[in-house]
Each structure stands twice: as structure tokens, then as C-alpha cells.
Amino acid sequence: MSIERRTTRQKEAIKAVLEEQDGPLLPDDIHRLAIKVVPSLGIATVYRSLKNLQAEGQVCCVEIPGQAPRYERSDKGHHHHFHCRDCGQVFDLQKCVAGGLKNLAPPGFEVIDHEIILYGTCKACLS
Amino acid sequence: MSIERRTTRQKEAIKAVLEEQDGPLLPDDIHRLAIKVVPSLGIATVYRSLKNLQAEGQVCCVEIPGQAPRYERSDKGHHHHFHCRDCGQVFDLQKCVAGGLKNLAPPGFEVIDHEIILYGTCKACLS
């Protein structure tokens, strides 16, 4: 049987941050935002909560090559990401051009999944 | 003025490994392969050589999310990669369907570069 869960201000604050955010966030980002609600919040609790939320399927992990894992709500459906090389922020993309991707693989290879990452400058950094 | 370079068995072995390999390799892979030619080769020398080759533009870095950087010759032109979830090996893809990718970004965003990674099972692991 699974462990009894309790509702805490800390977990609620972390979930709220992930809820209202568009793109994926670093554990450190989440900490910095959630600390506004629960000032005593420790980074260890952020890692613990993310691990639990991920196990429960509420949150999923987004990895940009060469960077630490980010986390976002898992109810957003299939999508990809844009990484701004100026501010470092990661944004969600709406559409996915996966059609034709499978043809990229060599003959005899089975494609199960794919990842597309766009790099560039976001709107805010351009202006 | 730049530092005088010397030709060594170690550097030649590392370059040869990168030369005859198709996909990108981990420093550890390179070490394991080059050691067959120069048994005394240390891992530090692999890192040092990769750093130099990269600075000279002969080698470039390939990053798969959540994994250590791999390295490959930089004379292969624009291409992407296939990561086999079974054996962990990374393969080069020939074509690139970049057309239409720019449209994925939100209005006002400038796309400079992109990355496409296919995940699945390679031919060898399927059979």
C-alpha cells in the first residue's frame, strides 16, 4: 500500500507555481517563485515534491541538451520547446510538425518518439 | 602567437577513431577505442585533445538531453541524430526536414537554430 499523503503549504505553493507557468521550469526557478508564498521553503522540498509529482504523473521532465532538467505540468499534450539563447528561458511551442519525421531514420530503424528544440531569441529579448 | 603543436601517437589515435566513426562518441567511447592503438592512453588526454580539436573546428559537440556530451567530426554538414533506447548508441540521420520548423515559433520570436532527435530502436537491436 502507498504512503499516506498530507497536504502542506509547501506542496501547494510548488504546484501553484507549476500551474500558472507556461514553459518548463528549473527546480531553482520553482524554488525562487514558490518562496514568495512560503518564505521558509527549502530547495530539498522542491526536489522531493517534483519527484512525487512526477511519480503521480502530474508533472513531467523537459530536458534541453547541456542543461539541467526542467519540469512542467503533464496535462499540456504533445508539444516542443523554444530555448532563448539570450535570457535562457524555455517556451512551449503550440504546433508540432512530426509528419515526415519517421522518414528521417535509416531503413530498419523503429522511431518511437522524437524531440524538437528551436533555438533563438525570444520576443522580449528582441525588443 | 599560438602554442607550438606536436604530433603524438595519442592525438593521432584519437583523431583516427573520430575519423572512422559514423555517429558521435562519448569521451569514454573514444578512450576505449583509441586505447587499442595506444594502450597507455589516459582519459585526461582524451578530454584535452577533444578540447583542442573543438577549438580548431575539427570536432563538434553533440548533446542528447540528459546525457553527457558526445563528439564527432565537424565536416559532416547539417544533420540530426537517432538515439537507440536499447543500446544507447547514437546514429547520424541523413536528411533534415527543417522546412516549416520556423513557423513553429510564436510570432515575434527569431529562430536561429534547431535540434531534432529521434528516439527508438536501432536495426541491430530490433533483430
Added chain:
DNA sequence: GATCTATTGATAAAAGGTAATCAGTATCAA
């Protein structure tokens, strides 16, 4: 061959991110 010094290999140590520890706190059922 002799000399200079770039390079090497073994090792220690750094860096970054994450997990373990543990005493104290707070939740929730009774």
C-alpha cells in the same frame, strides 16, 4: 645525441545537480 618544452598519465580535486540524514514541525484522524 643534446636540449627545450609540449605532451602525457595518474591522481586529486572541482563543479553542478541531486539525494540522504535527522531533529524538529505540522497535518490529520480519533
Added chain:
DNA sequence: TTGATACTGATTACCTTTTATCAATAGATC
């Protein structure tokens, strides 16, 4: 309210990858 215990926060430990250190080795030039 009380009691059992899940949770927290501070800190330390950890893990993996990469870099620094340094004495010894070995290219390149004369």
C-alpha cells in the same frame, strides 16, 4: 486536544563528468 507519523529545512554526502596538478616522457630542432 492528543498522538502517530508524514513532512520540512539545513546540511552533508554523493555521483558523474570534467579540469588542474605535476613529475616524467617524448617530439622537434639544431
